[in-house]
Amino acid sequence: MKKLLLTLALLAPQASAVTLVGFAELPADTFASGPDSGAWSNGLRGEARFKGQPVQGFSGVQFGKDGTFWFLSDNGFGAKNNSADYLLRLYNLSLTPGKKEAQRGTVKVGNFIALRDPDRKVPWQIVNEASPERLLTGADFDVEGFAFAPDGTLWVGDEFGPYLLHFSADGKLLEAPISTPNLAALPTLKGQHPIVIGHRGSSGTRPEHTLEAYRVAIEAGADFIEPDLVVTKDGVLVARHEPIIALLDRDGKVLEATADVATRPEFKDRVKTRKLDGVEVTGYWVDDFTLAELKTLRAVERLPALRGKTYDGQFEIPTLAEVIALVKEVEGKTGRKIGIYPETKHPVYMQEVAGKNTSQLLIDTLVKEGFTDPGRVFIQSFEVSNLKDLKASIMPKAGVNLPLIQLVDGAGGAPYDLKAKGDPRKTDDMITDAGLKEIATYATGVGPYKRWIVDAKGAPTDLIARAHNAGLYVHTWTMRNEPTYLLPQYANDPEAEMRQFLRLGVDGFFTDFPATGAKVAAQYITPEVRSPQHPAFAQGNPGTANLPGSGGFEGFTIMPGGKTAYALLEKTVAGDPAGQIRLHAVNLADKKWTLAGRYALDQGGEAIGDITPVNDTELLVIERDNKQDTEAKVKRIYKINVTEKNADGTFKKVLVADLMDIKDPQGLAPDSKNGVLTFPYFTIENVIVLNKDTILVANDNNYPATGGRGKDVKDQNQFIWLKLDAPLNVSAGVGR
Structure with a gap:
């Protein structure tokens, strides 16, 4: 006492x-x-x-x-x-x-x-x-x-x-x-406004990687939308988080799915067990379906226990070309320029099993669709070799130069392409000063898991400062609104988490809830401090108050x-x-x-x-x-x-x-x-x-x-x- x-x-x-x-x-x-x-x-x-x-x-x-x-x-x-x-x-x-x-x-x-x-x-x-x-x-x-x-x-x-x-x-x-x-200038790499990236679209409110999820993300204020890319049997890039669209256990029960393929009897013979990044996985694989077959399927919510099933069965699986068309449509109607932040998923698997070079297909599609503005595209990957190939060969041959982002998984992991070659480096090595310096030779930024920036106890690290010293942007992932994903210090307030990362200087962040992300980011990029009584609002001018009455x-x-x-x-x-x-x-x-x-x-x-x-x-x-x-x-x-x-x-x-x-x-x-x-x-x-x-x-x-x-x-x-x-x-x- x-x-x-x-x-x-x-x-x-x-x-x-x-x-x-x-x-x-x-x-x-x-x-x-x-x-x-x-x-x-x-x-x-x-x-x-x-x-x-x-x-x-x-x-x-x-x-x-x-x-x-x-x-x-x-x-x-x-x-x-x-x-x-x-x-x-x-x-x-x-x-x-x-x-x-x-x-x-x-x-x-x-x-x-x-x-x-x-x-x-x-x-x-x-x-x-x-x-x-x-x-x-x-x-x-x-x-x-x-x-x-x-x-x-x-x-x-x-x-x-x-x-x-x-x-x-x-x-x-x-x-x-x-x-x-x-x-309240944020300590970003070049003093620029941080970007908000709709993670798989507005995946917290719509089934991920659907045109509707992307549309909602854009309407919510996302600066970029993220299509994860895999390849169909006939060589078309489509937006799915993994090459497997329904994961099954040994008894054939669906453990996780992003499409209703397991309910379609006409495709029951497509179940296969393969190795994905060295791990045996059973389910339905995108590269076993033609685009026409995939278009008969409908998207479902990947996390139904958390986010419900309201929108199951309503939306198609989109191609990258369709995602680009959506962005162009919005730009034509509103004049607002939205960026695309594609990720090439499991390039080693796609090359060895499906026989497709996703990096080459990505650049070919961007060039064909006329979407090669380096201010509106970031290309990301957890693997290293494909990013280096893009930088050294694929992009120069196509006459484009787009910024690349090296994704970095959690502690103890390793890029699969390095692991497959017997390279002992882990993700921990990638975020050392030497690792960041090497990343800067081929990429313009790094995409670390958020616990590299704020640890599990809520304490900030020095990663952002060190990455900025190496000349790298920092785009972290993933911000989610649900309490289950928030540290106790945020008291179930997802905005508090976003504000902490912004104040630490992230140059952008991925979020399943881009409406929340855009709201928080706008608090920092509004050019003026304005109260709700500001005369601009009475005159009908748009804007957001960022100061209490x-x-x-x-x-x-x-x-x-x-x-x-x-x-x-x-x-x-x-x-x-x-x-x-x-x-x-x-x-x-x-x-x-x-x-x-x-x-x-x-x-x-x-x-x-x-x-x-x-x-x-x-x-x-x-x-x-x-x-x-x-x-x-x-x-x-x-x-x-x-x-x-x-x-x-x-x-x-x-x-x-x-x-x-x-x-x-x-x-x-x-x-x-x-x-x-x-x-x-x-x-x-x-x-x-x-x-x-x-x-x-x-x-x-x-x-x-x-x-x-x-x-x-x-x-x-x-x-x-x-x-x-x-x-x-x-x-x-x-x-x-």
Whole structure:
């Protein structure tokens, strides 16, 4: 028990006591001049609920002149479709903290800066489209952080895009909203997008190697489809996973089948026992059937216990020419170019038993069908000699040069052609540096079984890095959705497996469920980070949101010196590790974006609230959960250094203040109990460094929300001055 308590103590955030040295409060029902507001509810307009504009929803703070502060109001009444009459403003506040018991601080609201777009820089329709001033509203942007640049202009971070917005000192938009690039570059061989390969088509949803399986794979978003190729008696390449289409036991019972041949009495005399790669196998062999005979058969599901029999008996066995014709048909209708990723199955068997050179037949068919674009074909094989023959002889004679992929089976195996020649090399030898170097002499990539990349315990290996160093693409196999194929660490989530492999840098992956694969891959190749509230979607433009709602730039600041801005998302971009959020660095002169790193939320932490600089490399970050009042647990302020990261690439964090445990020995706050103040508001979105010892923190009261201080208690705007127990290393240009 003592050991357990010690472990828990080590995992918990280090205690960092802060003391309340000032308190002030602005009543929730504080209004400024302007049109009446609050008329919208879920996109429907009714009667205005409020006279004027609520001074509320503070989501960012900066210093003003003469000891005042500027506070940014956010998007209004909690949602985009409720806030069309909420005007976006910065309010100038004079704060006088109460510094002793029974002395209450005061908050005086001064003038405001109205954010507006009179020069029509916003390229889409806004709420006040036709008005001269084009005042911006909470239905146009969700502004959550801001800072003043040295030239006096104003920069604002938005959640809806998310965008960066650049205003003049008096609130006029100076340029079009600046989109957020998707900077989660994957470590692929050449920085290219990874490809999704429909393994035997969409074999998780349709019987494998049928035109319907390929069609569904293409419609699901696969970049390539994979036909495994074997040869008929009359020399035609057809798509089957093995030369045996129904495997039988000694008693004639079907163990596995991809066609209904065992139910056809006219073919009962075709059962034969042969050696396939040195192993005796009994069943029905493709090379014993003419194409005309195979066309009388119908495909069946190979894994009926797992995937059912719904589509059994509906689809033919297709030829390679028919697969190519399907791809051309789709291209003609949609303009979308799909690749073909054929595998020559068991070349030694096909040559020795069937008397056919599948590699030569493959090239002959591709040339005949006019499908020889090296950007749309990969040729793969588990054997080695046929790939070398393709590279050295067959392709040059045909005048084509297509990329070759050396497949690598699991540990302990061996390519059969090498084994047949007495070559002692195993698959283990093929993935050594020397083995990869040899593969690179004839192939452009390697196709390893996925356990060579992530082992059975879920730990990554260095294979991808070593293969890339040899100049080889890495296309791994096979991703499947069923829990039986997933490691426990993925918690039955096939997307989690795919994301891990993509983040490790695979250049492509085979999957039985290309719809899932395409969805996950799209999270990384979308050129922009987009929330569901992105205006492109409202304008009918296609695209996929890769950021949760209200997950845009919650934190924005400009560092001392005024050259670099930092913008921190509130939530995790799809595809990133769960609970990690991106911090972007933006050069304000040339608008160049870089990914500074990722901030990892605590267990129980669900979002961030604000960021502010301490010095040239350090920032304070408000982290919170989505709870309030007595349920609130995580309301913390951490310090990070943008140059210091953990082994996983996330920023190191130092706890500066636990806002659920603030010492208040003077009883400055009316909500303190037994000398302790908690700050349990749902959102706390304002922090600024006053000096090395003191910070100012304020909540966003989400007007007209209740619940922060009690179920039926209206949330006020509360301002707290906190003395730190450890001074900050404050640089020039920070604080007062």
